[in-house]
Amino acid sequence: LGASYIALPWWAGHALFGELTPTLMVLTLFYSLAGLGIAIVNDFKSVEGDRQLGLQSLPVMFGITTAAWICVLMIDIFQAGMAVYLVSIKQNLYATVLLLMIIPQITFQDMYFLRNPVENDVKYQASAQPFLVLGMLVVGLAIGHAAIVG
Numbered sequence: 001l002g003a004s005y006i007a008l009p010w011w012a013g014h015a016l017f018g019e020l021t022p023t024l025m026v027l028t029l030f031y032s033l034a035g036l037g038i039a040i041v042n043d044f045k046s047v048e049g050d051r052q053l054g055l056q057s058l059p060v061m062f063g064i065t066t067a068a069w070i071c072v073l074m075i076d077i078f079q080a081g082m083a084v085y086l087v088s089i090k091q092n093l094y095a096t097v098l099l100l101m102i103i104p105q106i107t108f109q110d111m112y113f114l115r116n117p118v119e120n121d122v123k124y125q126a127s128a129q130p131f132l133v134l135g136m137l138v139v140g141l142a143i144g145h146a147a148i149v150g
Helices: 002-017 022-053 058-062 064-088 092-113 117-146
Strands: none
Touching: 002 022, 022 058, 022 064, 022 117, 058 064, 064 092, 064 117, 092 117
Protein backbone atom coordinates (compact mmCIF):
# COMPACT_ATOMS: atom_id res chain seq x y z
CA LEU A 1 0.00 0.00 0.00
CA GLY A 2 2.74 2.47 0.93
CA ALA A 3 4.55 1.57 -2.29
CA SER A 4 1.58 2.54 -4.44
CA TYR A 5 1.39 6.00 -2.86
CA ILE A 6 5.07 6.84 -2.73
CA ALA A 7 7.55 4.46 -4.37
CA LEU A 8 5.75 3.60 -7.60
CA PRO A 9 5.05 7.22 -8.68
CA TRP A 10 8.62 8.25 -7.80
CA TRP A 11 10.07 5.25 -9.66
CA ALA A 12 7.87 5.90 -12.68
CA GLY A 13 8.96 9.55 -12.78
CA HIS A 14 12.63 8.64 -12.63
CA ALA A 15 12.23 5.84 -15.17
CA LEU A 16 10.52 8.20 -17.61
CA PHE A 17 12.37 11.46 -17.04
CA GLY A 18 15.65 10.59 -15.37
CA GLU A 19 17.52 7.58 -14.15
CA LEU A 20 16.05 5.01 -11.79
CA THR A 21 18.90 3.76 -9.62
CA PRO A 22 19.09 1.23 -6.79
CA THR A 23 19.87 4.08 -4.36
CA LEU A 24 16.67 5.92 -5.27
CA MET A 25 14.68 2.71 -5.07
CA VAL A 26 15.90 2.03 -1.52
CA LEU A 27 15.29 5.61 -0.40
CA THR A 28 11.75 5.62 -1.70
CA LEU A 29 11.09 2.26 -0.05
CA PHE A 30 11.95 3.87 3.30
CA TYR A 31 9.33 6.55 2.73
CA SER A 32 6.90 3.92 1.46
CA LEU A 33 7.19 2.09 4.76
CA ALA A 34 6.61 5.35 6.63
CA GLY A 35 3.63 5.90 4.31
CA LEU A 36 2.34 2.45 5.18
CA GLY A 37 2.28 3.56 8.81
CA ILE A 38 0.15 6.53 7.76
CA ALA A 39 -2.16 4.27 5.74
CA ILE A 40 -2.67 1.96 8.71
CA VAL A 41 -4.03 4.94 10.67
CA ASN A 42 -7.12 4.65 8.47
CA ASP A 43 -7.79 1.15 9.85
CA PHE A 44 -8.70 2.50 13.29
CA LYS A 45 -11.96 4.10 12.20
CA SER A 46 -13.28 0.75 10.95
CA VAL A 47 -11.95 -1.57 13.65
CA GLU A 48 -15.42 -2.69 14.82
CA GLY A 49 -16.55 -3.43 11.27
CA ASP A 50 -13.30 -5.28 10.59
CA ARG A 51 -13.90 -7.46 13.65
CA GLN A 52 -17.47 -8.24 12.60
CA LEU A 53 -16.38 -9.13 9.07
CA GLY A 54 -13.39 -11.14 10.23
CA LEU A 55 -10.90 -8.83 8.52
CA GLN A 56 -7.42 -9.02 9.98
CA SER A 57 -6.45 -5.35 10.07
CA LEU A 58 -3.56 -4.35 12.31
CA PRO A 59 -5.82 -3.00 15.09
CA VAL A 60 -7.84 -6.22 15.05
CA MET A 61 -4.77 -8.48 15.09
CA PHE A 62 -2.70 -6.62 17.69
CA GLY A 63 -5.25 -4.53 19.56
CA ILE A 64 -5.74 -0.79 19.29
CA THR A 65 -2.91 0.32 21.57
CA THR A 66 -0.25 -1.96 20.11
CA ALA A 67 -1.32 -1.19 16.54
CA ALA A 68 -1.13 2.55 17.26
CA TRP A 69 2.43 2.14 18.49
CA ILE A 70 3.34 0.05 15.42
CA CYS A 71 2.02 2.88 13.22
CA VAL A 72 3.92 5.68 14.90
CA LEU A 73 7.13 3.66 15.13
CA MET A 74 6.98 2.87 11.41
CA ILE A 75 6.40 6.52 10.60
CA ASP A 76 9.16 7.83 12.87
CA ILE A 77 11.85 5.16 12.50
CA PHE A 78 11.88 5.18 8.71
CA GLN A 79 12.04 8.97 8.60
CA ALA A 80 14.88 8.92 11.13
CA GLY A 81 16.58 6.35 8.91
CA MET A 82 16.39 8.83 6.07
CA ALA A 83 18.06 11.45 8.30
CA VAL A 84 20.87 8.99 9.06
CA TYR A 85 21.29 8.39 5.34
CA LEU A 86 21.47 12.14 4.69
CA VAL A 87 24.25 12.45 7.28
CA SER A 88 26.09 9.57 5.56
CA ILE A 89 26.12 11.54 2.29
CA LYS A 90 27.26 14.70 4.08
CA GLN A 91 23.90 16.48 3.87
CA ASN A 92 23.85 17.42 7.55
CA LEU A 93 21.72 20.56 7.19
CA TYR A 94 19.01 18.63 5.36
CA ALA A 95 19.23 15.84 7.95
CA THR A 96 18.73 18.39 10.72
CA VAL A 97 15.74 19.93 8.95
CA LEU A 98 14.26 16.45 8.46
CA LEU A 99 14.68 15.66 12.16
CA LEU A 100 12.99 18.96 12.95
CA MET A 101 10.06 17.82 10.75
CA ILE A 102 9.77 14.63 12.83
CA ILE A 103 9.46 16.48 16.17
CA PRO A 104 5.97 17.93 15.52
CA GLN A 105 4.84 14.54 14.24
CA ILE A 106 5.88 12.92 17.52
CA THR A 107 4.14 15.72 19.39
CA PHE A 108 0.87 15.15 17.50
CA GLN A 109 1.24 11.40 17.92
CA ASP A 110 1.35 11.92 21.67
CA MET A 111 -1.35 14.62 21.78
CA TYR A 112 -3.88 12.86 19.57
CA PHE A 113 -3.17 9.47 18.11
CA LEU A 114 -1.63 7.47 20.95
CA ARG A 115 -4.18 8.76 23.46
CA ASN A 116 -7.22 7.73 21.40
CA PRO A 117 -6.50 6.48 17.89
CA VAL A 118 -10.13 5.67 17.10
CA GLU A 119 -11.46 9.16 17.84
CA ASN A 120 -8.39 11.22 16.90
CA ASP A 121 -7.19 9.56 13.69
CA VAL A 122 -8.37 12.36 11.38
CA LYS A 123 -7.20 15.12 13.70
CA TYR A 124 -3.80 13.43 13.96
CA GLN A 125 -3.40 13.03 10.21
CA ALA A 126 -4.47 16.60 9.51
CA SER A 127 -1.93 17.86 12.03
CA ALA A 128 1.05 15.57 11.42
CA GLN A 129 0.93 14.57 7.76
CA PRO A 130 2.05 17.96 6.37
CA PHE A 131 5.32 17.50 8.26
CA LEU A 132 5.82 14.04 6.73
CA VAL A 133 5.28 15.48 3.25
CA LEU A 134 7.63 18.39 3.94
CA GLY A 135 10.19 15.84 5.12
CA MET A 136 9.90 14.06 1.77
CA LEU A 137 10.56 17.36 0.04
CA VAL A 138 13.62 17.93 2.23
CA VAL A 139 14.99 14.49 1.31
CA GLY A 140 14.36 15.11 -2.39
CA LEU A 141 16.17 18.44 -2.22
CA ALA A 142 19.06 16.86 -0.32
CA ILE A 143 19.46 14.11 -2.88
CA GLY A 144 19.38 16.67 -5.68
CA HIS A 145 21.88 18.87 -3.86
CA ALA A 146 24.22 15.93 -3.27
CA ALA A 147 23.69 14.72 -6.86
CA ILE A 148 23.23 11.18 -5.53
CA VAL A 149 21.60 9.18 -8.28
CA GLY A 150 23.85 6.14 -8.53
